[in-house]
Amino acid sequence: MKNNIDAFLDLVKERNGHEPEFLQAVEEVAETVIPYIVKHDIYYGKNILLRMVEPERLISFRISWVDDQGEIQVNRGYRVQMNSAIGPYKGGLRFHPTVNASILKFLAFEQVFKNSLTTLPMGGGKGGSDFDPKGKSDNEIMRFCHAFMSELFRHIGPNTDVPAGDIGVGGREIGFLFGMYKKLRNEFTGVLTGKGMSWGGSLIRPEATGYGTVYFAEKMLSTKGDDLKNKNVVVSGSGNVAQFAVEKSLQLGAKVLTMSDSSGYIYDVDGIDTEKLAHVMELKNVKRARISEYLKKYPNAEFVEGKTPWGVKCDIALPCATQNELNENDANTLLGNGCICVSEGANMPSTKDAITAFHKAKILFAPGKASNAGGVATSGLEMTQNSLRFNWTREEVDNKLKEIMSNIHDSCIEYGKDEDGYIDYVKGANIAGFVKVADAMLAQGIV
Numbered sequence: 001m002k003n004n005i006d007a008f009l010d011l012v013k014e015r016n017g018h019e020p021e022f023l024q025a026v027e028e029v030a031e032t033v034i035p036y037i038v039k040h041d042i043y044y045g046k047n048i049l050l051r052m053v054e055p056e057r058l059i060s061f062r063i064s065w066v067d068d069q070g071e072i073q074v075n076r077g078y079r080v081q082m083n084s085a086i087g088p089y090k091g092g093l094r095f096h097p098t099v100n101a102s103i104l105k106f107l108a109f110e111q112v113f114k115n116s117l118t119t120l121p122m123g124g125g126k127g128g129s130d131f132d133p134k135g136k137s138d139n140e141i142m143r144f145c146h147a148f149m150s151e152l153f154r155h156i157g158p159n160t161d162v163p164a165g166d167i168g169v170g171g172r173e174i175g176f177l178f179g180m181y182k183k184l185r186n187e188f189t190g191v192l193t194g195k196g197m198s199w200g201g202s203l204i205r206p207e208a209t210g211y212g213t214v215y216f217a218e219k220m221l222s223t224k225g226d227d228l229k230n231k232n233v234v235v236s237g238s239g240n241v242a243q244f245a246v247e248k249s250l251q252l253g254a255k256v257l258t259m260s261d262s263s264g265y266i267y268d269v270d271g272i273d274t275e276k277l278a279h280v281m282e283l284k285n286v287k288r289a290r291i292s293e294y295l296k297k298y299p300n301a302e303f304v305e306g307k308t309p310w311g312v313k314c315d316i317a318l319p320c321a322t323q324n325e326l327n328e329n330d331a332n333t334l335l336g337n338g339c340i341c342v343s344e345g346a347n348m349p350s351t352k353d354a355i356t357a358f359h360k361a362k363i364l365f366a367p368g369k370a371s372n373a374g375g376v377a378t379s380g381l382e383m384t385q386n387s388l389r390f391n392w393t394r395e396e397v398d399n400k401l402k403e404i405m406s407n408i409h410d411s412c413i414e415y416g417k418d419e420d421g422y423i424d425y426v427k428g429a430n431i432a433g434f435v436k437v438a439d440a441m442l443a444q445g446i447v
């Protein structure tokens, strides 16, 4: 078995040696899926995983735009169309200075498994740009988004590839991107998700990733006869996913102690309640300020500069910021402090060694591709509503989201339960995600 995994990974490294994040994501999948392939004749010897690690298409393009000073700026744009076996490519756009092919390939690869887990007909893709939205005016953001879409539009469409938001891309950006797509194509279609409610968006889509992450944590806790009530929760990030993970945690009776951004974290020993969360939303979504500003209104809280919040004692950790934000030392600190459950809101926030530590300690650990799948699942529901030209109520969408998260949890148990009864959610999510895509690839032949 080890030989099969090593030989596969050597081949992937040979081709992608300079892409560490992509290799990390592939390694995690290979270690759990190859043993399954070896035991199942229908998949063995078909090089399915080797085909899955090669993007069907990787588009890279120039984005030229003019800033408020009249200077011409040049950024790089990408769309990774990873796998379309079970539906049109689907996945977010990230605008962040760290964006490169490795990061987008890791995200697109994870997206293939995640989208498969939702049971909705969506392939996997991801895109974005090394553009940094921080400190840019609304007009600059608009000009950049328009320039980005003036190239991307020819590669996407409601039945081809349907982008959405990710880091640095929220409702404002989706609006500008949609406006330019509509102008260039002269058609009003569900080509993007995360749209505004008056022009084709779905209720609950803004909340869905954070809510889903907490619904998943609640499902994991229920396997131990436990729930979120009175639990201390530590959250990283203060963007879209973090905000709604905090909101749902509060609704389910937990106490939230931290939020963060790239400058550090705030620790509020009294708890971040709904009023304080509303202030964070105002700071982040309207004023686009740093999280440290929280202390101006709530001076009892602490701001810890340049650090992640994993040293704060908690029962539950929700990493909701970015990849590799929680390492082995952080994992050991969390375990030492009695943490019993980690549900990833971000994509690949825990390093490989951190996951090993969680597994060794046999705590409840959910990988992002399972626990944060509520976002893309609700994007799938937005696509359905667009096709029907109909809107479901908030309650209808939320119920469907809960049901999807519960089904993903069941799939993880089906494929991830070890002999001693421990649920390895990483193994479960990877194999369950793989099976559906692999079956479709086999049915469609070598294309």
Ligand SMILES: NC(=O)C1=CN([C@@H]2O[C@H](COP(=O)(O)OP(=O)(O)OC[C@H]3O[C@@H](n4cnc5c(N)ncnc54)[C@H](OP(=O)(O)O)[C@@H]3O)[C@@H](O)[C@H]2O)C=CC1
Residues within 6 Å of the ligand: 165, 166, 167, 168, 169, 170, 209, 237, 238, 239, 240, 241, 242, 260, 261, 262, 263, 320, 321, 322, 323, 325, 345, 346, 347, 372, 373, 375, 376
């Ligand atoms: N939006 C969605 O629906 C989905 C998002 N995700 C994942 O969730 C995570 C968060 O996304 P989202 O909330 O949408 O993005 P936002 O842009 O809304 O928020 C990102 C948050 O993470 C922080 N952050 C970003 N980069 C870093 C970094 N290098 N170090 C420390 N903090 C950082 C940001 O701080 P700062 O403002 O200082 O940069 C901000 O607080 C990402 O991993 C994303 O891929 C997963 C599924 C769906």
Ligand SMILES: O=C(O)CCC(=O)C(=O)O
Residues within 6 Å of the ligand: 090, 091, 092, 093, 111, 114, 162, 163, 164, 165, 166, 193, 347, 372, 373, 375, 376, 377, 379
């Ligand atoms: O809603 C979507 O299409 C994509 C969400 C996303 O980017 C993700 O799941 O990581």
